[in-house]
Amino acid sequence: MAQHIGAPAVASVEVGQSVSKGQEIGSAKGFVSVPVHAPTSGEVVAVESRPHPWGTSLPAVVIKPDGEDSWSMDLQPGDPGSLTVDEIVEKVRLAGVVGMGGAAFPAHVKMSPPPEKKISTLIFNGVECEPYLTADHRMMLEEPERILQGVALLQYVFGAERVVIGIEANKPDAIALLEKECAGAPVEILPLQVKYPQGAEKQLIAAVTGREVPSGGLPMDIGVAVHNISTAAAVADAVLFGRPLIERVCTVTGPAIREPKNLRIRIGTPLSHLVEVCGGVTEDPGKIVLGGPMMGFTQLDFDVPAIRGTSGLLLLRDEDVDRQEEGPCIRCSRCVQACPMHLLPTTIAAYSRRDLLAEASEYCAMDCIECGSCSYVCPATIPLVQAIRYGKAAILAKKRSS
């Protein structure tokens, strides 16, 4: 039921009940929340806590598929021409659409900025968010129509003057295809420098508009909204066909997987099944990562399900797991040069590790986007971003308690 940032959905079905594909099985709780839908038809066999990719057990609805995979009859296709903005946003919310880049923030919230925040630039993120992942690339190559339908809908919702699809320059095929598909449409295809973290929201906005989102602010503060291209496709499905978000593209890859693939997966599929479809593992993996190598979450086993934010499943071998011992900081400044937020990672990390939280905040710990670049480049293998992450959590906890 926990599929997104915000309040988890609450199960609305009972054991023994039969459900059809696309039927709501968990209802939204509050504004920053979305409903959850049955990914296929079948019988509900359990409503209980199950191991979840976030590392704990969380409420879940377990469905035994009946093999029919029959759609719910309640789904209403929509005619975009006759829908108001509010109706579109409501359809998106009911379909449970969340940001597909990995963070899974409910899309309808982003689509409802306060009236005083005028969105003039709408950016679509076609930059793969992390190394190893190629899901966005495949989406652009295989489903440009769905993406562009969503782009048009979102443009209508925001009333944005400028619409840009940002794609990294190393995907000339996707750039060429989308340019062809967009011919005549008021949509700009912008090739971007290939670097990590180009797909991070603030970095993408800076690359497209030359403007920086103010520290502590949101993109809408400078009149920008960013959506992933796959989110656009999900919006199109929701509005045009009334289809809820029950599937996504997931990159299954890594040195320990036999046949790396991009799979269109149903939300809730156990990871073990994804691995099976990709020919199994070449050896016992050393690390199982959901998401990308820079920001993903490690898993204990393949027993957890893929969720809406599962953009990748990465299997690393033992030898890929870096276990160099940490050394002293030699002030080589590589973390400083690497930090996309222009922070001093080594300083913030040192303060965080000593619980000097006031100092860590003063050095802008809260601006860290946790991209992991600092830890990646550190020759002394100091767990920089890990320490900063701890510091950020401690600062937030302190703020909340005071």
Added chain:
Amino acid sequence: MSKQLYLSSSPHIHSGDSTSKVMRAVLYSLLPACAVAVYFFGPAALTVLLIATLGCLATEVVCQRLMGQPVTIADGSAAITGVLLALNLPPSSPWWLTLLGAVIAIAIGKQVYGGLGSNPFNPALVARVVLLISFPVQMTTWSLPTPFGSGLDLVTTATPLGEWKNAVMLTGQMPPELQSGMVDYFLGNMAGCIGEVSALALLLGAGYLFYKRILTWHIPATFVGTVILFSSVFWLVNPDKYPNPLFHLLTGGLVLGAFYMATDMVTTPVSTKGMLLFGVGCGVLTVLIRLFGGYPEGVSFAILLMNAATPLIDRYTRPETFGTSRQGVRS
């Protein structure tokens, strides 16, 4: 699954770089300068190099054993200090002087502060300056190069910078022939510390470090650039008294200092702006000391003074956090 998996906070991959790889690359980059030193100054240079390096390694072992810490000579940092110290000594240094320098560099320059990463001053330069002040005679007895196989013993002479300072003090004028040997100065065929003489060899090594992205241009370029600009001013005002910028560049320890000593990561600023400032500061101080100070050479003092200023520079040159510049517009 039977096997234990690794659970950890992201990122899950690493560049594979390590401190010891960085240090090893720096050691390789010093090989040309060492080779030229041995070529020009013969077994004397080799002896200094060996004693300094082994002395530094031994001191590090002893210090870490005494303090009950793990011995970390394998990281290569002590060896670098040893080689750099040797390159900063005259070829005629007696063995005890070199050894004393090695002990000072590691024990007082580095380990008392807590070892690698914690020392505020460049350890090799601390040792050099302590020796220079304590043993001025031995530390300023220079020799003409006697290329390998020439059969000559070391012949005592003055460094070009020293000659200039003496002449100016005596006559107020610069001997004109002093500026005629630029090619020799570039190749290293002059008197000086064993490692500072050959700009060519030093630049070769620095090129390798640039290629490996261990060295960035910021400090060397601003240091050398400032020396050239600042010394040009004096030269243009009075070319009979002040040497030209090329002379400043090729004689003395500027190249060694700018590319290898002022770029020591531990003792220099971390931000780009800070590095630029550091380089300019080193350049200004070097020229001032060379032209108006008591010593003919000012590179070591300049770098040490700027080392002392580094925490302050770091404090005032913090990079502007993303999203905090004027009106959110990227500058």
